[in-house]
Amino acid sequence: MSKLIDEVKDSRRKYDVGSWIVPIIAVVTAMLVASVLMMAQGLDPMLAYKSLFTTAFGSSEGIAATLGKATPLVLSGLAVTLGLRAGLFNIGVQGQLLTGALASAWAGYALTNLPPLVHIALALAFGFFFGAIVGAIAGYLKAFRGVHEVITTIMLNSIVMGIVDYLASNPFKEPDQALTRTPQILDSVRLPMFGNFPSGFFLAAALAFLMWWILGFTTTGFRFNTVGRNRFAAWYAGISYKKTIFFAMLFSGGIAGLGGAVETLGITYRFEPAFNLGLGFDGITIALLGRVHPVGIIPGAILIGGMRAGAANMQFDAGVAPELVDLLLAMILFFVTAPLISRFFKNSSNRSLTGGWGN
């Protein structure tokens, strides 16, 4: 019984959004450490950051490119967030996203003679559906067989990577083309632009607000949160733990798949295995940077999308390798989760989100 009380006490802290200062300080600290590394290479960090941020946020074309990069990141961050709210660590966002990207690319080039709106909706649905299948496998194994979701999603990532690579290099390959990639999608299925801005971003942002509403103000959301915070309390309240886990994983996979679909239909216009690498893992950083809050991940995704969008120009202006962004992301994740900063703000929310592989 005392263990139960402890759990409840702990859970109050678990998703305590707490100080918004922590993520900001984490980003600033990571940038400071990165500038030391740049100086060690004899480069000028001020010039690099100036180039990075003026490219990303200084012009309307820049902002449009930033939002384009941010779109799949918002969705992969949302997928991780939804999982974490239900107490699941979905490391499989990468695989689910790839599945969705390929499925929507196939729907985009193989299905013809459809009116644009129907075609777009269908291709997005394909992305969601196939991502959800991959998520549901992990969800089923977790809920009904007790296999830890971290291990299954790691395995599924590699399985999906292999299958997707096979499909893109054999049956779905663009004919007479040396590269491993699918044909380009039809014009009718490309996501429209709102002026300069990609409409996919607004779709993703709308989904983030929808999820905020569902998680915050509906019974479904209450179920997810309760299971995530304390499965015993959920059981006591008559909430089916298994069903909730299963659907959380299914929808998490679906949202990740949608992220891949939006990337394919709005930015890359075809599937190529190398295009989407790393997006799923960025989602983990973004979810934690946004304090596991559906709307909170939007600024994080825009920031990281901006870094990705400005990285090439930074290399041109300041001679800094664009991979600096990967390094920054790693340090941001470290500083935002390590209790270094939060200790100063008396926010002791560094409780384990996950257990071992067992249960």
Place this chain on the structure above:
Amino acid sequence: MITLIKRRGSYYFLAVTLATLYLYSQSANITTSVFSIAVTFAMPLALAAMVGIMCERTGIVNIGIEGTLLLSSFVAFYVAIAAKSIVIGFLVAMATGVAMSLLLALMSVTWKMDQIIAGTILNILATGLTSFFYIQGNMLPNMFRQKPIPGLSNLPFFGDVLFKHGLLMYIGFVVIITLYYGLFHTPWGLRTRAVGEHPSSADTAGVSVSRMRYVNVAIAGAIGGLCGSYLVLELVGSWNRGFTAGKGFTALALMIFGRWNPMGALAAAMFFGLAQAGANQLMINGTVNIPPQFVGILPYVMTIIVLAISAGKVRPPAAEGQPYEKGQS
């Protein structure tokens, strides 16, 4: 259940032996070369699985093996070039592995952070560091060349398969056997397993849980450094971005497949090494065309199937993933 698996294990062993004998009688040369190549495929996977076993037996989940391998292979490559010595490259790579491990231990033991996040940080950090500092177009001064062991290498079949490799491969075999012996037949192994299964009992018996975890995770890091060095200094000889290509994740699959036992993981690694080498050989012959991607995903598919079927029977160390607080029950 244990007897069942033991019996299954011996069936598997018998089947492999019979199949090998048959193939050997058909074509001695090809069978020997396929097995010999399979061993070179299997060793890095087995060593990486040892990293996982060391960590998990002591209660720390390490999904950062991939990052440890990536960074240590990177360091092995560039230090060997800078110092013009592959031995120095190897030693510094081991130190790098230990450093990565200590970072993991700091996050998960001292700061009691979520261990999955800690491992993810290792992976992302290694990807970031290696791709940021990567410079194209460098050559190793030399590599760990094949050094047949006198006497043993003249054995038929086994001589070629096991005793005609480079130095790091032999070290790898010694490490795996030592680890097996150490885990199950020494006081240190008993303490390690106790800390991984029931830390408060170990604590009561006078074993320092956090010290044990730090030391074991550090040893695991050194093994990771050995694995990274083997890959770059003995097997491949060059380095590029994303060099380890998911071997650290395959290792997790093999660890579970081998039921957290070094010998089990070695057998699993050998099985998948053989599958890969056999598929390559079949493709060279043109007999069957198996897409290489399908051979690559075999370990993952089989692990998921095994976990799904034998859920609850494949049991990881009980205390893994949880930070230890003194006085917890």
